[in-house]
Amino acid sequence: MKKNCIFAATMDDITNVQVAEQGQLVLRTEGLIKRYGKRTVVNNVSFDVKQGEIVGLLGPNGAGKTTSFYMTTGLIVPNGGHIYLGDEEVTSYPVFKRARAGIGYLAQEASVFRKMSVEDNILSVLEMTGKPREYQLEKLESLIAEFRLQKVRKNKGDQLSGGERRRTEIARCLAIEPKFIMLDEPFAGVDPIAVEDIQQIVWQLKYRNIGILITDHNVHETLNITDRAYLLFEGRILFKGTPDELAVNPIVKEKYLGSNFVLQKKDFAKMAELRAHKWGLEE
Template sequence: MVVSDVNIEVRRGEVVGLLGPNGAGKTTTFYMIVGMIKPTAGKVFLDGVNISREPMYKRARMGIGYLSQEASVFRKLSVRDNILAVLEVMGIPRTERERRCQQLMEEFAIAHLARHKGYMLSGGERRRTEIARALATEPRFILLDEPFAGIDPIAVEDIMRIVHDLKNRNIGVLVTDHNVHETLFITDRSYLLFEGKILKSGTAEFLAGDSEARRLYLGEKFKLDRYE
């Protein structure tokens, strides 16, 4: 999908949504930010530094984490080894790797699954493992691609809490998902892409009340749900 004049800003400590119908350019935009696609025009900045020419692995080292829509856990590795695999390439002492791994497992309530293989995990457990592993690199920003896909309602609430925790860690979060209600609920503000361009941007309340956003994407009967 070709995108044009897409100007997105994510600050640390806030959650920003990227919404739009299929083919709107959400995935293309995500891929350009993380370095999976090279833009033919435009630039990507990280804390004021132009990283447009940096490969994906360097962007990750600079502080951009990415959680793909597809399952990314190593299926034949345990939860513990999934996290350690990331920590081992960071060049930190073994004792520190073990400490940080244990801390992440406890924070994301997966310590009891430490020896479970990736293929044994439920959708919610897999997501928590993937996010814990992404945080092992201590990113400043993290992009979540369809975090609510393929998980049950209880796990959806779990992911919502985790995103809130990421915000409290002063991590900037950019999230895209077809579950509009859940995405709008967790975001401070969102961008609505349509046919490769930003159609609207603003808070959940603004987008839910905007006639053009309702007509082209949300639907005329859309109601903004609130969770307890």
């Protein structure tokens, strides 16, 4: 299979991630606190994400998950606590400085430039890398092919479907070669078929040794792609563990998932093989 396809992980890709684990970076928060007036919405929240894994931040409305997520991205300044990228403290860094350090961010809202073509959207980020033009154009073609954007590469941002827009946004984010990507509601505003497409993309990102922190109200689809998840409730972490552990925990079911929740797992590795065969990507 061609290695430049994000939808087709190989055993070599998986092995490379396992080898990289020894020297991987960790993005972590320690004791995050956020107050609005006299109300504490986040109270001593700590979590971590390693390169090559997908971690979810979950919780009902008002639990503090979105605030915790935005403090990690740099959109909200915490009243207390610390955020580290490896040994580097990034608590005071704004979003753009965190991006330079290796923390990419994809907003829930459409972030493509609506009046620019898909390829110009990606090039606009590549041009900020300061790398030679030849490299930029080669990287552009690689990302266009990788995310199956060939048919819409000349289309303007406001002509894209929800799934095409998400693929363009992720391709553009990868142009800066981030070590971590913060995904805010990646399944919002896309149809059910596109949700599975986006899941496949996100699942595959970890095989590029990219750490993913994801928050989304679609709990079932989120748990399907996460390696671990943190459940926030009333500003604190109520539970942390694997999706399977969350799905059967009685407290998690009582406070968040509901008694009838059943986690139906998808086999993304098998799906990748089927897609690769369907699209004729096998050499």
